Amino acid sequence: MKRRLLALACVSATLLSGCGLVPGSEPERQTVTVWVMQHSASQEYLDRFTEEFEREHTQIDLDVRVQEWTGIGEKVQQALETADPGGPDVIEVGNTQVATYAEGDGLLDLTLESMRDWGRDEWLPGLAEPGRWGSQQYGIPWYAANRVVVYRKDLFREAGITAPPKTRDEWLTLTEKLDTGDDQGIYLAGQDWYTLAGFIWEEGGELATERNGVWRGTLDSPEALRGMDFYRRLQALGDGPVDADEEHPPQAGVFADGRVAQIVAVPGVVRAVLKQNPELEGKLGYFPVPGRTAGTPGAVFTGGSDLVVPANTDAREAAIEVVAALTGKRWNTELARTMNYVPNKTSLAGAVAEEEGIAAMAAGAAQGRATPGTPQWSAVEADNPIKEYMTKVLRGADPAREAERAAERITEALAFD
Template sequence: MRRRLPALVCVSASLLSGCGLLPGDAERSTVTVWLMRHSASQEYLDRFTEEFEREHPALDLDIRVQEWTGIGEKVQKALESDEEDGPDVIEVGNTQVATYAEGDGLLDLTLESLRDWGRDDWLPGLAEPGRWGSQQYGIPWYAANRVVIYRKDLFRQAGVAAPPKTRDEWLDLTEKLDAGGNQGVYLAGQDWYTLAGFIWEEGGELAEERDGVWRGTLDGPAALRGMDFYRRLQALGDGPVDADEEHPPQADVFARGEVAQIVAVPGLARAILKQNPGLADELGYFPVPGRTAGKPGAVFTGGSDLVVPAKTDTREGAVEVVAALTGARWNTDLARTMNYVPNKAGLAESVAGEEGVAAMAAGAARGRATPGTPQWAAVEADNPIKEYMTEVLTGADPATAAERAARRITEALAFD
């Protein structure tokens, strides 16, 4: 969108007859790219820009870093605008793609993703929410998901030799850790992203589309089993039943107290160590366990996709940028630089040397995203899942509470 610059400026008719372009000259285009703050280091962006422009001599990159606060409204405005300096490539949260695609604001990248970019190999938690209908609009860039961060010293004190391989083992060792006078696990009562993983692991869903209509499904048998596992695990610690993982921040609790485990992204370790540097050699990581050994549990996958506005007039250049950033070379470079999970399970070896990221990558292979409807934002705005969780953890009948929460989700999803 936007600017096109002649590769050669006519300085004198006597030097360049008729001011014609010499052989090999080409029109230059600027590709404007919006990326979010902290998604990539400045050093990475500088290096990428230099090499991309060298490999694409007819393209210039204009990378503009955006803030997450208020980004939804800003992106919507850009998609509807004809401004010449608008973005040609935009980084968006993986669960936001449907919202932008619904209004025909995004370029359909299905052919490119099938032909050249290996769509079948992408992490499902990034690829699935990048689709709207049968078209691929969001191209997976990077992922992050929850793992279990644990205290190696507290495991040793309790006689726990190794991380668990199954959910049953996880409950058993957490009970053992809890019996030693520490909190076996700190799990806030309203950590609904963690609950979602347990529900998916049981084969349940938060909501499903049937005959074109979305309905809440927390009251299904599998979803109820997921909530029951959450209840049993949460009871082996002192996490508040009426608050989420940020109230208080679980990193603070873990750093200050004798807490053996938390469920969080590995990056949270930085906040823990800032408050308690003495734990530097005692932090360990393992994937959230699944029901069977050798298969990590399902987890919510967060992260970012790259999209191209439908109104771009530098389509080919925008596609080249997306292809480069999401391709194996630069995607693995980003993962190593920022401790992310690459966009394909086959690239996980690139982060195998870092324990926390390796655990995250193992879990990402079974990652999921929230239901793929633009109306899901209405559910999260007045989240009935959190209220449901607190009700169950304080003794309410799970089936009754789940039915009420599912009905509220259905109502929110029907709002247009």
């Protein structure tokens, strides 16, 4: 409706002047409705951004609305399909969900805009790659979070370990030294498939690949099998259950209650650990998941959010200005500092260097990845064959045979439309 009214105004104004160019007329004031997810940004941050953005863009009003994650997928899809005058013009979405929304032509192609001066060459790959659908960029990276190794400094000292490992081989050797019987070298649940994904990517493998528009599972590749073998060797150096993931039981509680030297988790887990065991205050440290070579952290799954613009927006240019501001250096850096996130560009990692856990996360994020960029990946996670595969291998089943079976199930799930 807003588009129709604007078109009628253009026609009725004058054929000679053109819309918005009537002598003496003022540019039309626009309201940009922004959907951000609950807990993604503090209210104080959103208030400051709104105030300063509106001061710098006098013809734009912001209407920032906080959304809950529960049921957000259906709500976003409805907004993309309905030309509602009160609908969103900018939406925060999970980085792995961009393909789902882009598939139905519901998002504005931001490829040209992102090539202007947005620093796209420095975007974190784990946010930028899933923000693409085909060769177009629909999602603009906003913030990221990923796993690091959280460790007990006191247990490291007791074992005579003076520094975190620099390579995966060193990590195994160090963890074996920490695994004394009384202490667990590491607590790694048997179905922590996000951590496994990082090991597979580090070996050069993939969870699934696409060729000529057809996706197939690739857990049975030599590279993916090497990633699983590393996981098996590391997981054996602790008492993590082979038939459960990191939330069953929550690994924060296990880490807080026992003499566990390491866990693989986002740094924010430490808040829960210290709440359950305040005596660990000052005893915890962080380092990036090690890679195969010294000086380069290992690949990790990157979670986080991208910003998208619905194709049916009536405030295209104004919405793009909002995206540019939120993902630009100033406000993106402030968001990272405020919420303990990784900024959206590798060049901004220094902004969080003073926080040990966030600095470790930022170093790993430079090697970050995301799940395969197909809307059907959600079908894989709904009945996740990767978890079952991991448990069977950890219980002694033949890795190659089980990987082939899991890869076939992934292929079947990805073929579902």
